[in-house]
Amino acid sequence: MKQFRAATTHSARPGDGAPAAALANRLLTWYDRHRRDLPWRAQPGESADPYRVWLSEIMLQQTTVATVEPYFRAFIARWPTVGDLARADLQSVLHAWQGLGYYARARNLHKCAGVIADSLGERFPDSEAGLLALPGIGAYTAAAIAAIAFGRPAAPVDGNVERVLARLFALTAERAAVKREVGVLAGRLTPSGRPGDFWQAVMDLGATVCRPRGPACLMCPWAGNCLALQRGLTEELPRRARRKAKPVRHGVAFWAVDATGAVLLRRRPEKGLLGGMTEVPGTEWREWPWTEEEALPLAPVPGQWLSLAGGVRHVFTHFELELTVLAATDLVPGLAEGMWCRPEDFDAHALPTVMRKVADHALRALAQPSAPPEAAIGPIRRRTSGPRPARRASSGR
Numbered sequence: 239m240k241q242f243r244a245a246t247t248h249s250a251r252p253g254d255g256a257p258a259a260a261l262a263n264r265l266l267t268w269y270d271r272h273r274r275d276l277p278w279r280a281q282p283g284e285s286a287d288p289y290r291v292w293l294s295e296i297m298l299q300q301t302t303v304a305t306v307e308p309y310f311r312a313f314i315a316r317w318p319t320v321g322d323l324a325r326a327d328l329q330s331v332l333h334a335w336q337g338l339g340y341y342a343r344a345r346n347l348h349k350c351a352g353v354i355a356d357s358l359g360e361r362f363p364d365s366e367a368g369l370l371a372l373p374g375i376g377a378y379t380a381a382a383i384a385a386i387a388f389g390r391p392a393a394p395v396d397g398n399v400e401r402v403l404a405r406l407f408a409l410t411a412e413r414a415a416v417k418r419e420v421g422v423l424a425g426r427l428t429p430s431g432r433p434g435d436f437w438q439a440v441m442d443l444g445a446t447v448c449r450p451r452g453p454a455c456l457m458c459p460w461a462g463n464c465l466a467l468q469r470g471l472t473e474e475l476p477r478r479a480r481r482k483a484k485p486v487r488h489g490v491a492f493w494a495v496d497a498t499g500a501v502l503l504r505r506r507p508e509k510g511l512l513g514g515m516t517e518v519p520g521t522e523w524r525e526w527p528w529t530e531e532e533a534l535p536l537a538p539v540p541g542q543w544l545s546l547a548g549g550v551r552h553v554f555t556h557f558e559l560e561l562t563v564l565a566a567t568d569l570v571p572g573l574a575e576g577m578w579c580r581p582e583d584f585d586a587h588a589l590p591t592v593m594r595k596v597a598d599h600a601l602r603a604l605a606q607p608s609a610p611p612e613a614a615i616g617p618i619r620r621r622t623s624g625p626r627p628a629r630r631a632s633s634g635r
């Protein structure tokens with residue numbers, strides 16, 4: 239096995255007495271025995287495939303390994319190279335991404351594959367700077383690909399890494415200061431030999447040993463150096479920033495059903511939230527609830543619209559959405575814009591999770607055996623009595 243060399247001879251942190259090289263060697267020895275076997279990882283002794291590393295890193299943003307694994311396998315089976323992905327049409331990529339959320343990532347994935355195929359001869363840049371210039375690749379992802387796929391001494395710092403290092407060095411400051419300090423320490427810790435394995439080892443340690451709650455310190459290769467363990471701070475660190483309540487937006491979704499049971503769907507604009515995905519037609523999403531008088535003129539087809547009891551709630555990164563669902567059945571398709579699709583065929587469309595929730599809600603409410611649709615409906619939410627915001631919220635699209 240290649241001998242590990244430390245990039246620096248600094249102590250990992252003044253006062254802890256553990257040279258960076260010793261910490262890295264200890265962790266790499268642990269990694270060689272306990273590494274997770276993940277479908278995007280190279281086997282020991284093999285070189286990592288930049289395409290697999292990039293694809294997995296994009297998929298893993300905001301998502302767990304367990305969720306990503308089947309998506310990753312499906313993408314690789316369907317598009318084995320970055321060129322294959324570049325030649326796929328965007329709709330099929332969005333469809334395959336369905337359920338992973340944060341759909342802008344899928345659009346950027348496709349765009350990035352296009353740039354690599356068209357301008358770079360299907361080869362990924364091998365430096366952080368070159369990677370950063372590509373669509374959808376930020377500082378973390380560029381560092382991860384540079385280290386894992388190209389052996390560059392780059393330091394990808396995400397929440398997991400932040401947690402592990404905040405504990406190892408007992409960083410007790412507030413979140414922003416800890417983030418800065420972790421960035422510096424991560425750079426010092428990065429070995430020049432096996433930097434990719436080193437950071438994958440930190441990721442594995444964070445996922446399996448130095449877990450957010452209940453870290454398994456007895457199993458930890460860094461237990462002898464861990465300042466949080468020595469000081470009884472493992473459960474307290476890292477300090478968490480107090481979460482701000484997310485703003486709430488409101489919208490109305492129109493569940494339009496024709497005489498054959500087909501439902502009206504449409505494509506969202508390419509740009510913006512859920513861009514290019516399929517949706518149940520609806521109003522814009524704004525900061526205050528809709529009234530019946532406001533919403534009904536925006537229905538996509540004339541009909542007897544009824545408000546379904548309850549509603550749909552969905553949490554996006556920056557806001558929570560509350561949707562009222564209006565349903566109308568036996569409609570004459572007429573000139574409605576969009577496509578009519580039976581619910582059993584929805585899988586053929588790139589429906590994001592929030593629209594799946596709308597479909598489930600509508601189907602459940604309309605199928606109530608004990609009550610005809612009219613009995614299952616309630617009045618559309620009236621505008622609340624508080625003052626109305628002076629300015630309309632952006633549509634979020």
Ligand code: SF4
Binds near residue numbers: 402406458460472
């Ligand atoms: S000793 Fe415990 S708290 Fe410290 S790094 Fe290891 S698992 Fe995390």
